Amino acid sequence: MAEKSYRDAIRDAMMEEMDRDANVLIMGEDIGVYEGTFRITAGMLKKYGPKRVIDTPIAEAGMVGTAVGMAMLGLRPIVEMMTMNFAIVAADQILNHAAKVRYFSGGQVDVPMVIRGPQGAGVQLSAQHSQTFESFYAHFPGLKVVAPATPADAKGLLKSSIRGRDPVIFLESAALYGMKGEVPDDADFTVPFGVSRIAREGSDVTIVSYSRMLQMSLIAAEKLAEEGIECEVIDLRTLRPLDLDPACDSVAKTHRCVVVQEQWKPFGAAAEIAASITENVFDELDAPVARVTGEDVPMPYARNLELLATPHEQHVIAAVKKVMYANG
Amino acid sequence: MAEIIMPKMGDAMTEGKVVRWYKKAGDVVKKGEPVLEIETDKVNLDLEADQDGTLGDVAAEAGKMVEVGGVLATILGAGEKAQPKKEVAAAPAAEEAPARRAIDKKDSIKHSTGEYGEAIDMKGPRIDRTAAASSATPATGDNGRRRSSPLARKMARELGVSIEQVQGSGPGGRIIANDIKNFKPASAAPQKAKAPSLPPLQQLETKEIPLTAMRRTIAKRLAESTGPIPHFYLTAEYDVTNLLSLREQVNEISGIKTSVNDFIVRAAALALRHHPSVNASWGDEAITQHGEIHIGIAVSTPEGLITPVVRNADQKSVTDIANEVRSLADKAKNRKLTPNDYQGSTFTISNLGAWGIEQFTAIINPPNVAILAIGAASAQPVVIDRQVVIRDRMKVTMSCDHRVVDGALGAEYLRTLRSYIEQPVRLVL
Numbered sequence: 001m002a003e004k005s006y007r008d009a010i011r012d013a014m015m016e017e018m019d020r021d022a023n024v025l026i027m028g029e030d031i032g033v034y035e036g037t038f039r040i041t042a043g044m045l046k047k048y049g050p051k052r053v054i055d056t057p058i059a060e061a062g063m064v065g066t067a068v069g070m071a072m073l074g075l076r077p078i079v080e081m082m083t084m085n086f087a088i089v090a091a092d093q094i095l096n097h098a099a100k101v102r103y104f105s106g107g108q109v110d111v112p113m114v115i116r117g118p119q120g121a122g123v124q125l126s127a128q129h130s131q132t133f134e135s136f137y138a139h140f141p142g143l144k145v146v147a148p149a150t151p152a153d154a155k156g157l158l159k160s161s162i163r164g165r166d167p168v169i170f171l172e173s174a175a176l177y178g179m180k181g182e183v184p185d186d187a188d189f190t191v192p193f194g195v196s197r198i199a200r201e202g203s204d205v206t207i208v209s210y211s212r213m214l215q216m217s218l219i220a221a222e223k224l225a226e227e228g229i230e231c232e233v234i235d236l237r238t239l240r241p242l243d244l245d246p247a248c249d250s251v252a253k254t255h256r257c258v259v260v261q262e263q264w265k266p267f268g269a270a271a272e273i274a275a276s277i278t279e280n281v282f283d284e285l286d287a288p289v290a291r292v293t294g295e296d297v298p299m300p301y302a303r304n305l306e307l308l309a310t311p312h313e314q315h316v317i318a319a320v321k322k323v324m325y326a327n328g
Numbered sequence: 329m330a331e332i333i334m335p336k337m338g339d340a341m342t343e344g345k346v347v348r349w350y351k352k353a354g355d356v357v358k359k360g361e362p363v364l365e366i367e368t369d370k371v372n373l374d375l376e377a378d379q380d381g382t383l384g385d386v387a388a389e390a391g392k393m394v395e396v397g398g399v400l401a402t403i404l405g406a407g408e409k410a411q412p413k414k415e416v417a418a419a420p421a422a423e424e425a426p427a428r429r430a431i432d433k434k435d436s437i438k439h440s441t442g443e444y445g446e447a448i449d450m451k452g453p454r455i456d457r458t459a460a461a462s463s464a465t466p467a468t469g470d471n472g473r474r475r476s477s478p479l480a481r482k483m484a485r486e487l488g489v490s491i492e493q494v495q496g497s498g499p500g501g502r503i504i505a506n507d508i509k510n511f512k513p514a515s516a517a518p519q520k521a522k523a524p525s526l527p528p529l530q531q532l533e534t535k536e537i538p539l540t541a542m543r544r545t546i547a548k549r550l551a552e553s554t555g556p557i558p559h560f561y562l563t564a565e566y567d568v569t570n571l572l573s574l575r576e577q578v579n580e581i582s583g584i585k586t587s588v589n590d591f592i593v594r595a596a597a598l599a600l601r602h603h604p605s606v607n608a609s610w611g612d613e614a615i616t617q618h619g620e621i622h623i624g625i626a627v628s629t630p631e632g633l634i635t636p637v638v639r640n641a642d643q644k645s646v647t648d649i650a651n652e653v654r655s656l657a658d659k660a661k662n663r664k665l666t667p668n669d670y671q672g673s674t675f676t677i678s679n680l681g682a683w684g685i686e687q688f689t690a691i692i693n694p695p696n697v698a699i700l701a702i703g704a705a706s707a708q709p710v711v712i713d714r715q716v717v718i719r720d721r722m723k724v725t726m727s728c729d730h731r732v733v734d735g736a737l738g739a740e741y742l743r744t745l746r747s748y749i750e751q752p753v754r755l756v757l
Contacts (some may be wrong), residue, residue, distance in 0.1 A: 042522050255479050255505060286479040286505040287498070308338055314369065325506075326500050 001184055009151035010040055010116075013158035014078060015189050021076060023078055024162055027054035027062040027063055028080030028117075030040060037082050038177055039285035060086050064093035064115065066226040068167075072101060077163055081117030085129050090115075090200075098167035100144030108164040116158070116289060118174035119214055120262055121310045125174075127298035130306075132263040135272070137169040144193055145169040145240040149214035151181040153237055156191030163190065173212040186325040194241030198250070202230035205320045206250040208273055209260040210236040213292075213311060217260050220316035231320060239269055247273070248281045253287040256323040260316055287323040292316050330378045330403045336396045343395045344368045351383045354443035357403060358405045363401065381405045457561050476503035485509040488707030488718040502636040517653045553692050557610075558730040560687050564742045568705045570722045571752040578646060578756075584649040588722075589625070592702055592754050593649050595748035596677055597621045597641035603741045607674045609695035610731050624673030624693055625653060629661045634660050635693055637673045646755060680706060698738070722749075 004012065017026045030037055032045040032055040045053040056063050060081065066079035081087045087094065095117065101111045121130035138145040144166045148154040155171065158193040159167035200221050201212060202244075209217045214235045221231035232254060234247045251257050257277055274289040295309040334344045334538045347365040347443055351357055362374035363383065383455045384402035389392045474491055476484075480503045484491045487508065494511050496503035539547075555561075571591055578586055600621050609616045621642045626637035636656035678690040681704035690701035705722040712719075724745070728738040748754050 283478045283482045286477045304373075308371070326502060 001182045001193040003180050004151050004155075004183040005177065006148075006154050006172070006179045007038065007040055007182075008125065008157035009157075009181075009183050010158055010161070010172065011042065011044070012183070013155040013162070015044065015203065016078075017159055018044075018052065018126050020187070021162075023074060024078065025054065025070075026080060027056050027067065028076040029056055029058055029082050029086075031080050031113070033053060036080070037042050037268050038174070040080065040177075060089040060224075061093050064090035064098065067113045067115075068097050068111055071098075071111040071167070072109050076112050076114075078116060078162065080261050081115060083174070084117045084119035084169075085127070085131055085286065087115060087117070087133070092135075094167070094169070095140055102166075103142060111167045111188050112162075114161045114168045114170050116160070116161075116168075116170035116172060118172045118177070118205045120173050120175060121294070121299050121306060122175035122212070124301060124303060124306060126301040130299035132171070132261075133169070134171055134239045135263060135267060135269045138242070138269065138272075142167070143240060144238065145171065146193070147171045147211040148237060149173075149175075149176070149199070149209075149235050152183045153191055153235075155183050156189055157193070157237065160193060161302050164193075171186045171211065175212050176215065179215070188228060192238065193238045194243045195238075196234055196236050196243040196246045198232060198246055199235040200231065200233040200258045202232035202254070204230045204254055205256040205258060205261060205323060206232050206234060206247060206254045207237065207258045207320070208234045208244075208247045208277075210239065210269075211262070213260045213262050216302040216311065216313050217316055220313040220320070221279050223313065223323070224317055224320055227240070229320060229324065230327075236273075242273075242275050242276075244273065247277060251277055251281045252284045253277075254322075255284055257289045258292060258316065258319045258323060260291060260292040260311060260319075262311060264296050265291060266296065267306045268293060287325065290319040290323050292319045329404060329408050330381070331385070332363060332375050332378070332400045332401060332403065333368065334394045334396050334398045335375070336664045337371065337373075341368050341396060343398075343547055346388045346390050346400065347372060348390045349386060349520065350374075353383055355383045355385050357383055361405075366400075375400065377403055377439060379403055379405065381408070384408075390502065403454070422535060434542045434703070454638075472531060472630050474503060475500055477505065479505045480508050484514060488720065519528050539629060540753050544632070552690050553694050557692055557694070559727050559729055560730055560738075561725055562735070562738045562742055563725040564689060564746065565721055565722060565723045566746055567710070567719050567747045568722045568749060571749055572705065572720050574752045584646050584647045584650055586646055587653075588681065588705060589702065590646050590650040590653060590750070591752065591755060592679070593625065593641055593653070593677060594646050595642070595745055596675065596700060596754075597623055598745040598748055599741060599754070600675060602744045603737065605737060606698050606733055606741050608697050609674075610697060611727060615732055617672040620674070622672055622674045624676035624696070625656070626676065626678035626690070626693075627657050627661050628665070632664070633663065634670055635673060635676055636660055636665055639672075674701070677702060681722070687725060688702070689725050690727050692727050692729055694701055696739075697732040698728045701725040701727065 002142050014026060026041065026044065031041040032050065032053050035042040041053065048055070061121060067079045071079045090136065098111050098113065101109050119132050134145055134147055134296050137143050144161070144164070146157045146161060148157050158170060202219055202221065207221065208218045217233050221233050224231055232250045234250060236242065259273045261268050261270040263269065270291040270293055274291060277289055278285065292311050292315045294311060297309055300306055300309055337344070347367045353362050357363055357377040357397050360378050361377050363375050363377050365372060366484050381403040384404045388398050393402060428557040475496060476491055477498070481491065483505055489508055489511055491503060493513065494503050494507050497507050498504040513742045517689055536717055539648060553651065568588070571588065575586055575588060575591060593702045607618050607621055609618070613667070620640055622637050622639045624637050626633055626635050635661070638644065638652055641649060644652070654666070655668060673696060676693040676696050676699040676701060679702040680688055681702055684704050686705045688701050690699045692699050693736040701724070703723040705720045707717050707718050710719045710721070724742070726738055
């Protein structure tokens with residue numbers, strides 16, 4: 001084990017897999033000579049050369065289309081999006097090609113590729129560059145959608161993504177890049193898809209979240225513990241496949257549930273999670289499943305407004321008290 | 329005159345704090361000049377003057393909390409005088425809504441945050457159905473249904489608590505798990521003591537009601553029964569907690585609404601297979617034991633009692649019995665039964681549980697030699713392993729024709745029936 005940042009854990013995962021398998025390569029905008037807008041790819045061009053670390057033009061549809069072709073013929077491309085907001089340009093390549101090729105080929109052709117990059121608010125990038133996309137991609141069969149909350153999961157899940165048979169949307173939280181945590185050194189350390197984990201044990205309320213909101217929920221849980229309320233916090237890790245068994249087991253114990261997401265409330269991941277929990281453990285619920293979400297507005301640039309528009313631990317605390325009927 | 333009011337700065341904001349005043353009453357203020365600083369749970373910000381003028385009333389001192397929309401200060405135009413507070417409060421009707429006025433200024437933080445506040449106000453359902461209504465609200469919806477959480481209902485079922493008697497403490501009077509946990513029955517009165525509603529008053533008159541063919545038959549056959557048949561009665565009390573739970577599962581999985589009686593029909597039929605001498609008829613020369621088990625079920629109709637027959641009930645599943653009984657009862661109520669539907673029973677069950685009767689004795693339906701009278705199941709305190717627990721109990725009284733069924737045989741039959749009813753998995757094996 002060593003203490004690593006989320007950023008370094010992602011780079012380590014890619015470099016270990018590039019060392020392990022010559023078919024793994026990475027392409028993206030400003031990832032080579034400039035070493036990445038968020039410095040994820042620092043040192044990689046020097047080590048692997050321009051055939052495996054490819055600087056592309058500003059052409060996301062072209063990047064993803066190229067990667068789909070590479071993957072169909074046996075390579076394992078990683079496409080870095082400068083932010084996941086830019087991947088919207090490549091939506092047809094992702095949704096109608098990467099996600100459909102195995103189906104259309106009757107299972108003959110896999111598309112083992114990873115599209116990764118940062119998303120989310122919190123770093124004053126305004127309305128077009130602060131969005132989150134997990135519910136958008138998780139809607140489509142044929143894709144895997146990953147949203148790690150810790151450096152260890154970032155590494156283990158990215159290695160599973162690179163080694164797998166599927167096109168993976170790997171959603172990094174821009175606000176977590178500097179976060180540090182213990183990361184296993186083992187070159188074969190991977191984290192499987194579709195296995196949620198209990199990030200904190202508790203008996204009073206179940207909080208279900210992922211990515212940056214998981215970290216925020218843990219802070220809220222610590223503050224609530226000072227008031228004598230013990231929250232069990234579930235980290236979903238992957239949105240597709242979605243493992244809600246630990247969440248349902250937890251709700252059967254706590255009888256109360258809060259789902260926390262950064263994105264907008266309507267049709268978001270929390271809506272799917274809350275509905276599934278209600279379907280599965282209806283008789284265990286003592287209060288409606290509560291959602292904590294971002295405000296339903298394009299993300300403002302101004303710092304104070306950005307703070308108002310994104311979920312804060314105070315919102316989680318208020319929601320937990322609401323489902324406990326503890327608001328007086 | 330203009331007012332400076334406490335703006336709504338977020339969904340959760342209900343009040344804000346006055347941090348300090350930059351101006352005091354009587355000071356001249358210019359349009360756009362900051363007048364005071366407020367603090368919300370998220371940000372501190374300055375509120376500015378909407379127009380040139382003199383600061384009039386300062387309604388809230390520094391350090392005070394003011395609710396959203398509350399007046400913080402007035403700004404008087406040239407020649408205007410401070411008005412008593414009452415009139416200030418009464419005035420806005422004729423003017424623009426105050427919530428808008430505080431944000432009616434371009435290119436200021438008030439403007440952008442105000443619009444933001446509006447955007448928040450517009451989201452979600454127009455009727456906030458999640459809002460915490462006062463718990464004084466009656467805990468019933470429009471149709472009289474009690475509001476309760478799923479967990480509370482599950483706990484009520486398991487503990488045998490009647491949810492009608494529980495006072496809800498959640499929003500809108502919702503009954504939550506804690507309410508069930510803390511519930512204590514008001515008195516020793518039975519829990520299902522709903523205020524009994526009286527049947528409608530009838531016109532009193534002297535009249536002769538001609539005997540129908542049906543009434544004649546009932547009279548003749550039952551008189552025959554108590555006359556020549558030496559009756560005796562055996563009563564047993566069964567624990568039906570498991571049976572009620574099995575029934576819920578059967579209903580859920582099969583989608584067929586079975587009744588407790590359907591289970592008893594099957595149980596009684598299966599128990600007869602152990603005691604064929606109860607499945608019999610008296611004759612002057614011989615007792616006939618029947619090779620098949622046909623259970624008669626007493627059904628009340630507007631005209632009177634009739635006992636349609638479930639044939640070979642020991643070979644039918646509970647759901648088959650449920651379907652058949654429902655169809656027979658419908659036919660009986662519509663007088664559509666054919667003789668084949670109501671003749672040939674070998675054993676009969678009469679159930680007055682639905683009327684809340686705890687225990688009764690039924691008259692044997694000849695040529696049967698026994699009948700079961702089933703009472704209502706009710707939650708009762710019972711001692712198990714030296715602990716008082718709440719279980720559902722049901723009393724069954726068997727009337728026997730002593731010419732055929734002796735006391736010990738009747739008792740054996742009821743003991744067998746107990747095994748089927750208290751271990752109801754036997755009914756589906």
